[in-house]
Amino acid sequence: MDHPESCSSCLKPPWLCVCAAIKPVGARTRVLILQHPQEPDKELGSARIAHLSLPGSTLHIGLSWPNLAAALGEGGQELRHKEWLVLYLGSTRPAAGAGPLTLVDRRGVPLDATVRPAPIRGLLLLDGTWSQAKTMWWRNAWLLKLQRGVLAPPRPSLYREARKEPRAEGLSTLEAIGLTLAELEHDPALLEGLLPPFRELLRRYRQGRRSWACRSRLSAPERTAAPHSPNAGSRQAPRRSAPGPSRHHLAGSAAPAPSGVPRGPGPRRGDPRGSRARSQPAGSVA
Numbered sequence: 535m536d537h538p539e540s541c542s543s544c545l546k547p548p549w550l551c552v553c554a555a556i557k558p559v560g561a562r563t564r565v566l567i568l569q570h571p572q573e574p575d576k577e578l579g580s581a582r583i584a585h586l587s588l589p590g591s592t593l594h595i596g597l598s599w600p601n602l603a604a605a606l607g608e609g610g611q612e613l614r615h616k617e618w619l620v621l622y623l624g625s626t627r628p629a630a631g632a633g634p635l636t637l638v639d640r641r642g643v644p645l646d647a648t649v650r651p652a653p654i655r656g657l658l659l660l661d662g663t664w665s666q667a668k669t670m671w672w673r674n675a676w677l678l679k680l681q682r683g684v685l686a687p688p689r690p691s692l693y694r695e696a697r698k699e700p701r702a703e704g705l706s707t708l709e710a711i712g713l714t715l716a717e718l719e720h721d722p723a724l725l726e727g728l729l730p731p732f733r734e735l736l737r738r739y740r741q742g743r744r745s746w747a748c749r750s751r752l753s754a755p756e757r758t759a760a761p762h763s764p765n766a767g768s769r770q771a772p773r774r775s776a777p778g779p780s781r782h783h784l785a786g787s788a789a790p791a792p793s794g795v796p797r798g799p800g801p802r803r804g805d806p807r808g809s810r811a812r813s814q815p816a817g818s819v820a
C-alpha cells in the first residue's frame with residue numbers, strides 16, 4: 535500500500551479492502567471496462583473488483599478513445615467490433631422464456647434467437663453514472679459498431695441488501711459482467727466466482743457503517759471521532775450515505791418504448807445502459 539487510506543490494488547479504504555477474497559475467474563471472453571474519470575469507485579464500486587478477478591481484463595479510466603483497439607490499449611491491432619458486445623439496458627422486454635441476456639439490434643429490438651451475427655469474444659461495459667455513461671457513449675462513436683445486449687437479471691442485485699431502496703433491477707458492474715459472461719459461456723460458475731469478494735464488500739460496508747467510528751479511532755487516531763457516530767472519524771464512510779446509482783445496471787424490463795424516440799432515463803435514472811438505450815444514442819443510430 536502506498537497510501538495509508540486506500541489499498542493500492544482495489545483502491546478501497548482499508549475497511550473495505552476485499553483483495554483477500556478475490557480469486558481469479560477464468561473466462562474466455564475478454565472484458566473491457568471503461569470507467570468515467572469522475573466515477574470514483576471508492577466504496578461500493580465493483581468494477582475494479584471484477585477487473586482484478588478476471589485475468590486478461592482491462593479497466594481504463596477516461597472519456598474517449600479513437601477506437602476499440604485504443605480503448606484496449608492495443609493500438610495497431612485489428613479488432614472486429616462485431617465480436618464485441620456492449621451492454622445496455624433498455625427499451626426491450628426480453629421475450630418470455632428468454633435468458634437473462636438478450637441481444638438486440640440498433641433499435642433495441644431483440645435479435646432472432648437463432649441468429650447470432652458473430653461469436654462474441656469481448657464484453658465492454660461503461661462504468662459511471664447515467665449521465666457519465668451517456669457522455670462516454672456520445673464520445674466514442676465506435677461503440678455503435680459493437681453488438682448490444684440487454685440484461686434481465688433473474689434475481690435482484692446484492693446491492694439491494696446494502697441499500698434500503700427498492701431498486702430491484704439494479705445490478706453492480708461486477709454482477710452485470712458475471713451474469714453476461716455466464717450467459718455467453720453457458721457457465722454459471724463465472725458469475726458465482728465473481729461474487730464472493732463483492733458479497734464481502736457489502737458485508738463489510740454494512741458492518742463498517744455501524745462500527746467504523748470505533749475502528750477509525752485505531753487506524754486514524756488523529757481524527758477525533760465520536761465513538762457512536764457512524765460518520766465520525768472517517769474520511770470515506772461519510773462521503774456517501776449510500777452507494778450512488780452510478781454502478782447500477784438495470785434490467786431490460788422497462789416498458790417498451792417506440793424505437794428511435796429519445797426518452798429520458800425515467801425511473802431508471804441510475805442506469806447507464808438502460809437509460810442510454812432509451813435515450814438519443816440508441817435512437818440516433820437506427
Ligand SMILES: [Zn+2]
Nearest residue numbers: 541544551553
Ligand atoms: Zn484491496
